């Protein structure tokens with residue numbers, strides 16, 4: 001392939017002579033020599049990756065099209081938590097297909113993330129309003145995991161007792177995920193009929209979970225049951241359907257304390273299982289224990305309102321082994337889509353959609369009843385359960401007509417209607433089920449007491465943008481407040497913000513990718529199964545493992561699934577006592593949080609001054625816990641950005657003591673094609689496909705966190721009721737967020753074995769180039785024995801901070817004035833920045849970033865030298881908004897030009913932060929987590 005048809009040359013930043021120039025700057029004359037000095041010889045693998053040769057963009061698209069063409073796209077009225085929906089075109093094109101939205105990072109730097117923070121606040125408002133509860137988070141991973149998170153939340157507040165009652169009319173996959181999550185925590189799950197279950201006589205009960213409407217379609221009144229549960233000191237949890245809640249009494253109005261569910265049917269396609277945003281809302285009293293991210297309203301330096309992530313200190317990064325949840329990457333992009341669906345339709349539009357769905361269901365119910373067919377549920381919103389003589393025969397007849405129904409058992413089928421259901425569909429379903437003509441009799445759908453009487457979504461934002469022009473501009477307005485990869489590089493250490501190529505993204509909009517329900521018969525998902533099988537094989541080869549599971553839908557869930565496999569392995573060998581998990585103190589906070597969730601005890605391991613694992617301390621801990629050692633969790637290359645030479649020895653020591661090695665693969669971008677977790681000696685490793693394998697960050701999700709495992713752990717990979725092995729599902733769908741695996745598939749298919757290796761080498765070159773350029777100004781904290789870093793580098797701001805009073809946060813905010821998102825701040829070491837440029841950034845962009853950092857260094861020196869005021873300076877007052885810079889009164893000790901245009905390139909193009917620095921403390925003291933729009937807050941503030 002020539003450079004013009006070769007995708008590799010599009011993915012990699014360095015072109016022409018830039019490579020040589022960067023190499024020279026790092027003191028090397030060949031990439032091979034640099035890599036030889038970076039990656040320890042003992043772990044290098046010289047065998048080429050066994051992957052298909054690189055395809056051009058059109059070739060890869062044609063190949064994937066041929067594979068996915070083997071899916072059969074029928075109308076799926078299977079329901080069970082997944083429903084057909086029309087994605088409004090204005091949302092599809094301007095959010096899902098728009099890099100301004102999908103390439104953004106998690107909104108930790110609030111001042112350049114106001115757009116998605118507003119959209120997420122809208123999401124929280126949508127959830128609190130429909131569920132009738134006080135606070136909602138900005139997304140969980142899916143409905144099953146949300147229910148499991150609710151269980152943990154309830155347990156955290158429970159005085160005693162470990163019995164969790166789950167209604168047998170919850171969605172089956174939800175029950176399965178809850179059971180998986182309960183077992184290691186010693187929670188007993190009692191699945192039964194809530195109508196006959198008596199909370200008062202259940203010893204140790206801490207919470208109850210019911211489904212509304214239930215999986216068979218019934219709209220039950222849980223008020224009396226919840227009263228009994230609360231009297232028995234049990235927390236009341238409802239898994240609810242958002243669309244139904246537009247017509248039904250809100251869970252908060254009948255005594256629910258926690259509500260969970262999926263927002264999928266608000267304009268997010270099936271995608272063969274995901275990604276979709278799960279949700280959770282709760283009573284005010286529980287809000288400080290709410291898992292996941294919570295958006296709040298605070299004020300900025302001008303006293304104007306601004307959004308931010310609230311209570312960041314309760315995130316797993318800080319709480320570590322005290323955390324009740326390990327969730328990090330969530331489903332931000334999908335939560336944004338769902339919130340926009342609600343903004344676009346408004347409360348009346350949503351009610352109309354819901355009524356139409358209900359009327360079609362009523363028409364079907366009446367027709368069936370008139371024809372003498374037995375509809376089992378007396379109340380319903382969108383789902384009917386029907387008694388039949390031969391469920392398989394009915395399903396087959398439906399498939400003949402291009403329709404999928406749900407099989408409950410041999411004698412019962414169910415049908416769930418949705419926004420996409422037409423009158424012709426109703427007639428076809430009626431016909432298949434034995435009703436020859438359609439009756440228009442209105443069946444009473446549910447008890448009048450359960451009708452919704454309270455208003456919802458009365459906020460301005462849900463009542464303003466119902467024309468496409470207005471909606472388009474609202475989306476654009478929010479987008480332009482946010483800095484994403486289509487603006488400048490986002491060198492986020494550990495998060496690998498690389499190119500998310502358009503060709504990788506395009507298949508997501510194909511119907512054969514988006515429109516497949518996760519529980520269709522296997523023959524209808526043949527294309528998906530082939531694509532996922534290929535990807536599993538490729539990733540197994542890249543990681544050096546025996547098998548891969550794509551089920552975990554974030555890195556944290558991969559950690560959980562991997563540790564669960566280790567736990568089940570030990571149990572299978574009778575090693576029931578092995579429950580100690582060694583974790584270096586430098587580990588990501590999700591590591592200890594995940595270990596605790598599988599019932600392990602976390603024991604910290606020290607790091608030495610070079611940031612490496614302190615091997616003598618590790619050996620001492622191994623000795624101390626030899627009998628009970630379950631696992632070591634280790635990140636490689638280390639979170640300090642260095643290939644530790646001792647890793648092979650470390651793995652051997654763990655094995656010798658009977659433990660298993662869990663490798664956190666977030667830094668896989670430094671390994672692909674050069675070495676592998678399996679080759680190094682790990683037993684299990686998760687990948688973050690949303691880091692190394694090009695799935696965009698989506699503003700904080702979605703992600704995919706597959707795990708690769710060595711032979712002995714293969715039997716313990718997560719199963720699912722839709723797969724051969726049913727044990728231990730970790731999320732609702734068999735392949736988790738199946739659809740976005742096409743992105744990583746395309747990446748590997750287009751890069752090929754050589755391209756992937758080249759990417760790793762360039763990522764290492766780019767990081768070393770940046771390290772060399774910045775070292776004279778900011779010391780590079782850790783390097784390997786040859787003075788080199790791996791694919792990221794940590795620069796130390798502390799020496800300058802001590803002399804100037806300028807903090808690393810000031811530097812991060814000042815970078816915004818230069819048009820950049822800050823690198824990872826104060827992690828893994830406080831007062832530092834961790835820079836990961838990735839292979840996709842060109843030298844010109846690396847230089848621009850370094851120029852900005854060098855210029856900021858000069859600004860700090862000015863403070864130290866006394867040329868700039870210690871408090872009134874460009875750093876302390878950063879970021880500078882347009883209105884503050886052009887205001888008539890300018891009283892600062894420095895000039896406006898210096899504030900906004902410190903380097904010449906900004907004259908060509910300037911990104912303006914939309915708010916001044918946001919006050920975190922104020923936001924946490926005054927938690928406001930639902931909208932009004934910013935405009936309304938602004939009006940109120942004036």
Ligand SMILES: *Cc1c(COP(=O)(O)O)cnc(C)c1O
Pocket residue numbers: 327328329494495554555556557588590591635639664666667688703705
């Ligand atoms: C990103 C990351 C994780 C968590 O992955 P999520 O997908 O955000 O859940 C874990 N460990 C490290 C080192 C990471 O960088």
